[in-house]
Amino acid sequence: MTIAWERSHGSSPIHAHKGVTVSTSRRTTAVAIAGAAAFALIATGCAGSPASDGEDITLTIATFNDFGYTDELLAEYEDANPGIKIVHNKAATSNDARENMFTKLGAGSGLSDIEAIEVDWLAELMQYSDKFVPVTDSDTKDRWVDWKAAAATDADGNLIGYGTDIGPEAVCYRADLFEAAGLPTERDEVAALLEGDWEHYYDVGEDYLAGGGTGAWFDSAGATYQGVINQIENAYEKNDGTVIAAENPEVKEAFYSVLEASSTLSAHLGQWGDDWFAGLANGAYATMLCPGWMLGVISGNAPDTTGWDVANVFPNGGGNWGGSYLTVPKQSAHPEEASALASWLTAPEQQLKAFANAGTFPSQQATYGDSALEDATNEYFNNAPVGSILTERSKAITVAPFKGVKYFPINDALQKALTRVEDGTQSIDQSWEQFLADVAALS
Amino acid sequence: MGTATRIRPDRSARRIAFSQRLGRWDIRVSPYLYISPFFILFAVVGLFPLLYTGWVALHQWHLIGGQGDFVGFDNFVFLFGQRHFWLALRNTFSIFLISTIPQLVFAIIIAAMLDTNLRAKTLWRMGVLLPYVVMPVAVTLIFSNMFADKYGLVNTLLGQVGLGPVGFHSDAFSSHIAIATMVNFRWTGYNALILLAGMQAIPRDYYEAATIDGAGRIRQFFSITIPQLRPTLIFVIIMSTIGGLQIFDEPRLYDQFGQGGADGQWMTLTIYLYNLGWGQLEFGRAAAVAWLLFVVIVIIGALNYFITKRIASSEGAAE
Numbered sequence: 001m002t003i004a005w006e007r008s009h010g011s012s013p014i015h016a017h018k019g020v021t022v023s024t025s026r027r028t029t030a031v032a033i034a035g036a037a038a039f040a041l042i043a044t045g046c047a048g049s050p051a052s053d054g055e056d057i058t059l060t061i062a063t064f065n066d067f068g069y070t071d072e073l074l075a076e077y078e079d080a081n082p083g084i085k086i087v088h089n090k091a092a093t094s095n096d097a098r099e100n101m102f103t104k105l106g107a108g109s110g111l112s113d114i115e116a117i118e119v120d121w122l123a124e125l126m127q128y129s130d131k132f133v134p135v136t137d138s139d140t141k142d143r144w145v146d147w148k149a150a151a152a153t154d155a156d157g158n159l160i161g162y163g164t165d166i167g168p169e170a171v172c173y174r175a176d177l178f179e180a181a182g183l184p185t186e187r188d189e190v191a192a193l194l195e196g197d198w199e200h201y202y203d204v205g206e207d208y209l210a211g212g213g214t215g216a217w218f219d220s221a222g223a224t225y226q227g228v229i230n231q232i233e234n235a236y237e238k239n240d241g242t243v244i245a246a247e248n249p250e251v252k253e254a255f256y257s258v259l260e261a262s263s264t265l266s267a268h269l270g271q272w273g274d275d276w277f278a279g280l281a282n283g284a285y286a287t288m289l290c291p292g293w294m295l296g297v298i299s300g301n302a303p304d305t306t307g308w309d310v311a312n313v314f315p316n317g318g319g320n321w322g323g324s325y326l327t328v329p330k331q332s333a334h335p336e337e338a339s340a341l342a343s344w345l346t347a348p349e350q351q352l353k354a355f356a357n358a359g360t361f362p363s364q365q366a367t368y369g370d371s372a373l374e375d376a377t378n379e380y381f382n383n384a385p386v387g388s389i390l391t392e393r394s395k396a397i398t399v400a401p402f403k404g405v406k407y408f409p410i411n412d413a414l415q416k417a418l419t420r421v422e423d424g425t426q427s428i429d430q431s432w433e434q435f436l437a438d439v440a441a442l443s
Numbered sequence: 444m445g446t447a448t449r450i451r452p453d454r455s456a457r458r459i460a461f462s463q464r465l466g467r468w469d470i471r472v473s474p475y476l477y478i479s480p481f482f483i484l485f486a487v488v489g490l491f492p493l494l495y496t497g498w499v500a501l502h503q504w505h506l507i508g509g510q511g512d513f514v515g516f517d518n519f520v521f522l523f524g525q526r527h528f529w530l531a532l533r534n535t536f537s538i539f540l541i542s543t544i545p546q547l548v549f550a551i552i553i554a555a556m557l558d559t560n561l562r563a564k565t566l567w568r569m570g571v572l573l574p575y576v577v578m579p580v581a582v583t584l585i586f587s588n589m590f591a592d593k594y595g596l597v598n599t600l601l602g603q604v605g606l607g608p609v610g611f612h613s614d615a616f617s618s619h620i621a622i623a624t625m626v627n628f629r630w631t632g633y634n635a636l637i638l639l640a641g642m643q644a645i646p647r648d649y650y651e652a653a654t655i656d657g658a659g660r661i662r663q664f665f666s667i668t669i670p671q672l673r674p675t676l677i678f679v680i681i682m683s684t685i686g687g688l689q690i691f692d693e694p695r696l697y698d699q700f701g702q703g704g705a706d707g708q709w710m711t712l713t714i715y716l717y718n719l720g721w722g723q724l725e726f727g728r729a730a731a732v733a734w735l736l737f738v739v740i741v742i743i744g745a746l747n748y749f750i751t752k753r754i755a756s757s758e759g760a761a762e
Binding site for chain 2: 106272274275278284415
């Protein structure tokens with residue numbers, strides 16, 4: 001039900017409403033038709049595209065957050081390929097998309113022709129790689145940076161995902177709040193100021209508060225933890241898949257250090273919640289960790305806020321957070337057309353446009369060095385040269401964390417553990433104990 | 444049957460006998476055939492899923508991988524050992540009670556008011572039903588925004604009258620109140636209309652007689668309306684019990700993750716079922732939760748039935 005609503009949200013409610021108001025005068029008929037229309041709406045939201053031969057083919061594409069696929073970009077493909085219509089459905093979070101994916105993969109029907117997936121739960125899906133249409137074209141296969149394609153290639157050598165973006169991380173900051181707290185505001189100065197490890201990042205936060213900075217230093221323990229954990233090579237699992245989350249001192253250390261810092265520095269706004277989105281706009285915190293795709297999330301949800309800027313720096317070196325793929329499930333009614341569209345969307349030219357729209361940093365090798373990327377600036381972030389900053393940040397990435405089958409559920413349990421401390425439900429120790437119990441219950 | 448064998452050599456006689464037999468079948472079987480659609484439908488969409496869920500609950504069952512080993516009651520044993528299961532049971536009952544009881548009380552009061560001689564009756568009656576027409580998802584999205592911890596409308600208003608912010612997403616009881624508010628918003632009017640229909644079926648003579656005897660409005664309400672409303676009340680209470688225990692949409696959309704909170708503050712049994720089945724992909728365990736929920740609903744339903752029957756009939760005796 002939930003998902004049906006979300007998925008139908010973008011498609012056709014306007015037509016349905018028109019039908020009701022125009023065609024009826026009597027209340028009873030109106031109710032009946034409204035009911036029927038709502039039903040049809042849900043049905044179209046769930047079912048794919050029952051287009052017959054010779055008719056227009058409707059391709060559905062499901063993404064989450066912001067991939068940078070604007071209506072204009074999709075219309076470009078529709079214009080170049082007469083007979084193809086594209087319906088784009090967006091889920092709010094990657095969690096929603098994952099549940100939707102597994103539900104419908106299990107049911108054997110109902111997935112969109114193209115489904116976006118995130119790297120954190122890629123490993124779980126790779127167990128069912130036979131349920132996806134592999135990428136066959138050899139030119140297309142060589143499009144991506146090696147590790148991006150390797151992660152989505154199964155034991156039989158089938159590549160099942162069209163890489164979209166990677167998430168090299170920088171730090172976003174509010175220049176206006178920095179100024180009020182007596183900190184430098186130019187992005188080069190800020191980069192120099194924050195250069196160092198996580199402790200240094202927290203120390204500067206204390207300076208910010210001591211200097212009379214308003215609000216908090218960062219948004220939430222959860223988001224900051226993501227930055228820390230993505231610098232650890234084997235956080236929760238060994239390369240053979242053995243779960244080590246409970247014993248790994250690095251995880252415990254990350255958990256405790258982030259929470260100890262967050263007690264004074266965090267705005268305690270759970271990521272992706274209503275409060276968090278409000279906080280993006282109202283200056284509840286001065287900095288946040290910014291993978292490329294986060295730029296679009298900020299500018300999209302706080303369009304009227306001025307002062308956001310992005311600095312070419314990241315605590316403790318570099319890090320990659322997230323990054324996605326497009327997949328074509330075998331249950332699609334139009335696998336060929338869907339593959340063609342996925343290939344087109346993830347071609348270097350289109351990915352550069354998506355980058356311009358939402359800051360989703362390309363995973364395609366041909367884009368690196370391209371002037372469209374190198375010279376890209378972002379007006380919202382005070383005309384920051386986001387292209388060159390993120391390219392620099394991607395070069396600073398030294399660790400490719402191993403994300404196995406249990407990565408997502410364990411990380412999810414840990415995020416909940418962080419939230420329990422942030423909202424004051426439990427102490428740090430209690431929450432850690434419960435995290436250990438939750439991990440034990442996962443097996 | 445004996446007659447048929449005796450006259451077997453004669454063809455025409457046999458045909459008559461056959462049609463006689465058909466006729467007899469008609470009398471015996473047809474009634475069952477006529478009522479069979481209900482039973483077939485029930486078997487397909489009611490009984491079969493119920494039993495099949497039980498079958499799944501006895502296995503290790505992966506959402507995508509499908510049937511695994513037979514594990515007997517291991518899934519149930521696992522659940523009884525889980526803190527989250529008991530938490531979910533607590534939350535389910537808490538939200539159920541906070542939502543159902545005020546909801547029924549208000550529904551009866553609203554119905555009683557609508558039952559009086561009002562101006563613009565239909566307008567009021569339609570107005571009461573209006574929240575029910577709104578999609579539950581839309582209701583939840585609006586309410587959960589209002590109940591946001593830091594910048595939500597409710598906490599802002601509370602702040603202006605000098606009360607501290609309520610942790611609607613951290614404190615278990617507060618989150619139950621917020622969710623119960625959404626449920627009540629949606630279902631009070633619906634129940635009021637059903638109760639109103641029941642009230643209108645009460646013969647007006649009773650009230651006239653009571654008025655002549657000198658009984659006031661309130662006395663009439665408790666001594667005539669409530670006892671006479673018994674069958675409707677039983678129906679409404681059982682329906683809202685089932686609905687209240689199966690509540691899903693509201694807690695699922697209450698925060699951005701839909702898993703019932705970081706500490707399972709508002710994780711109901713249905714949410715727990717969903718987390719197990721679709722989050723952890725353990726379908727066998729999810730099916731076990733479904734069966735336990737079924738048992739709980741049957742027990743509460745039966746309990747409700749007897750209590751309601753007693754209360755209503757003892758009130759009736761007082762009349």
